[in-house]
Amino acid sequence: MRKNGWLMILATVLLLMATTGAAEDLRGAEKILCAGVQATYCDTDGDCEIGMPWNWGMPQFVEIHLDEKMLRTTPAAERLRQTPIRTLERESGEIYLQGVENGRAFSFVIDEVSGVASIAIAAHGLTISVFGACTPIPTGE
Amino acid sequence: MTTMLVALAAVASAQSTTSTPPPKTLAATMEVYVFPTEGQDAQQQSKDEAVCYDWAVQNTGTDPFELAKKAEQQKQQAEQAQAEIAQAGQGAGAKGAVGGAAAGALIGEIASDDAGKGAAYGAAAGAIVARRRTRRAKAEASEQVEQQSQQAQHATAEQIENFKKAFSVCLEAKDYMVKF
Numbered sequence: 001m002r003k004n005g006w007l008m009i010l011a012t013v014l015l016l017m018a019t020t021g022a023a024e025d026l027r028g029a030e031k032i033l034c035a036g037v038q039a040t041y042c043d044t045d046g047d048c049e050i051g052m053p054w055n056w057g058m059p060q061f062v063e064i065h066l067d068e069k070m071l072r073t074t075p076a077a078e079r080l081r082q083t084p085i086r087t088l089e090r091e092s093g094e095i096y097l098q099g100v101e102n103g104r105a106f107s108f109v110i111d112e113v114s115g116v117a118s119i120a121i122a123a124h125g126l127t128i129s130v131f132g133a134c135t136p137i138p139t140g141e
Numbered sequence: 142m143t144t145m146l147v148a149l150a151a152v153a154s155a156q157s158t159t160s161t162p163p164p165k166t167l168a169a170t171m172e173v174y175v176f177p178t179e180g181q182d183a184q185q186q187s188k189d190e191a192v193c194y195d196w197a198v199q200n201t202g203t204d205p206f207e208l209a210k211k212a213e214q215q216k217q218q219a220e221q222a223q224a225e226i227a228q229a230g231q232g233a234g235a236k237g238a239v240g241g242a243a244a245g246a247l248i249g250e251i252a253s254d255d256a257g258k259g260a261a262y263g264a265a266a267g268a269i270v271a272r273r274r275t276r277r278a279k280a281e282a283s284e285q286v287e288q289q290s291q292q293a294q295h296a297t298a299e300q301i302e303n304f305k306k307a308f309s310v311c312l313e314a315k316d317y318m319v320k321f
């Protein structure tokens with residue numbers, strides 16, 4: 001069931017990429033779908049571990065609702081999770097997002113042309129950095 | 142028949158006499174070498190060593206045989222503690238996975254021990270954190286046990302050294318040459 005859901009999301013992303021043509025071009029997009037590709041978890045002992053983002057509780061896909069200033073799991077996710085964005089800036093072809101939730105501070109830097117996302121999450125004694133890719137969600141989705 | 146048994150016993154006795162090494166003296170068991178300088182016989186030497194052993198026990202408060210027993214117990218305890226530490230790590234990942242569940246926010250649940258029930262990523266995160274903590278705790282506990290064991294060994298060696306000094310002084314006073 002979970003595997004099917006995952007495949008469905010993947011199919012949706014591929015479909016979105018196909019329908020939007022220049023899939024990575026996020027300029028002007030109000031809603032973005034991002035997928036983490038690789039994460040690195042480090043703690044104060046200097047121990048670092050590289051793994052998949054969901055190994056540390058990050059959803060496979062995150063919708064970024066720039067218009068609502070909200071990070072949200074996709075409708076296909078097992079349950080809804082969301083986090084408000086405190087600061088949002090679009091500048092020089094980059095989207096900058098920042099926020100704080102449950103003792104975790106996060107920063108997203110997303111390149112509007114390539115769709116490459118660089119994400120940093122920090123909590124007391126630990127940091128997680130994630131690299132991923134984003135694509136716009138067509139309006140009306 | 143009886144004659145045969147007696148003969149066999151005699152042969153066995155003779156064989157055992159020739160093959161068995163001479164019994165170690167009390168001092169020799171502690172690797173203390175004692176030579177009688179006034180021609181004392183083995184029986185006298187054994188008696189003197191026993192007297193000096195008691196004297197050294199009284200004067201140093203250390204009984205090497207008791208210490209050896211105690212050291213063996215400590216070694217067993219340390220081994221047991223190490224085994225318990227090793228066992229304590231087993232299943233910690235699974236425990237973390239079950240315990241690491243609850244509903245919540247998107248970013249706020251990342252690397253959280255309270256990730257949501259039924260959420261595989263929450264469970265995985267819980268398991269990883271639990272494994273990491275267990276690994277660290279095990280290393281610390283193991284180091285502590287090792288340190289305690291080393292301290293105990295050091296203390297025991299010092300006590301034995303002290304005992305040997307006292308034992309030697311006593312034997313030297315009874316006209317023996319002593320080296321350890």
